[in-house]
Structures are given as structure tokens and as C-alpha cells.
């Protein structure tokens with residue numbers, strides 16, 4: 396685990412079932428759940444089950460299998476919500492300049508309306 400990882404962050408608590416989430420899908424290495432403060436009609440977060448700080452930490456330190464399962468779950472969320480044709484946005488905020496609030500790597504999937512040019 397990255398020495399800067401705070402295991403009291405809210406997504407770590409969700410993964411330990413200490414607080415609830417609205418689960419959408421999961422596989423062996425990743426979990427998808429609804430964002431508590433949705434910015435669009437579809438706003439789902441996908442997180443790895445192991446502790447990674449952000450995209451860079453994940454890509455530097457996760458196994459190929461974890462990467463495969465996380466990005467597969469992102470695509471499964473897109474498929475489940477039938478937004479492949481109309482479109483969607485994938486965002487991963489990282490660090491201070493990225494305005495990352497929760498320090499456990501996560502991917503936002505947003506869709507269900509025209510999202511404008513930028514958001515979050």
C-alpha cells in the first residue's frame with residue numbers, strides 16, 4: 396500500500412462495508428456505485444478494491460489483472476446504462492490540481508444528458 400494512503404477515506408470505508416453505498420456492479424477487483432451527489436442523470440463511480448491513491452498510483456502499482464478488471468467494469472457500467480451510442484464522459488480527478496476530494500482512485504462515468512464542454 397502507498398505510504399500516503401489514508402485508510403480512513405470514505406471509499407475505503409465503503410469497501411470495508413462500514414458505510415453503505417448504492418452498488419451498481421462489481422467484479423473480483425473493482426466496485427461500481429452511484430455518486431452521492433450526482434452531477435448528471437447517470438453518475439457512477441468505479442473504484443479498485445485494493446488501496447490506490449489515484450490514477451498514477453494505480454497504473455504504477457496495480458497488476459495487469461486489476462487494471463483489466465477496473466476498466467472492464469467501467470465499460471460494463473456504460474453497457475448497463477445503454478449510453479455507448481448517445482455518449483458519456485469519463486473523469487478521474489487526481490491530487491490538488493485535479494481537485495481530488497476522496498484519496499482512493501476512482502473513475503467517474505457521467506451521462507444521460509448533454510454534458511457541455513467541461514464539468515467537475
Ligand code: AMP
Pocket residue numbers: 405416429430431432433440487488494495496497498
Ligand atoms: P473527486 O472530487 O473526484 O474526489 O470526487 C469524489 C466524489 O465522491 C464526489 O463526486 C462525491 O459526490 C462522491 N462521494 C463522496 N462521498 C460519497 C459516498 N459516501 N457515496 C458515494 N459517493 C460519494
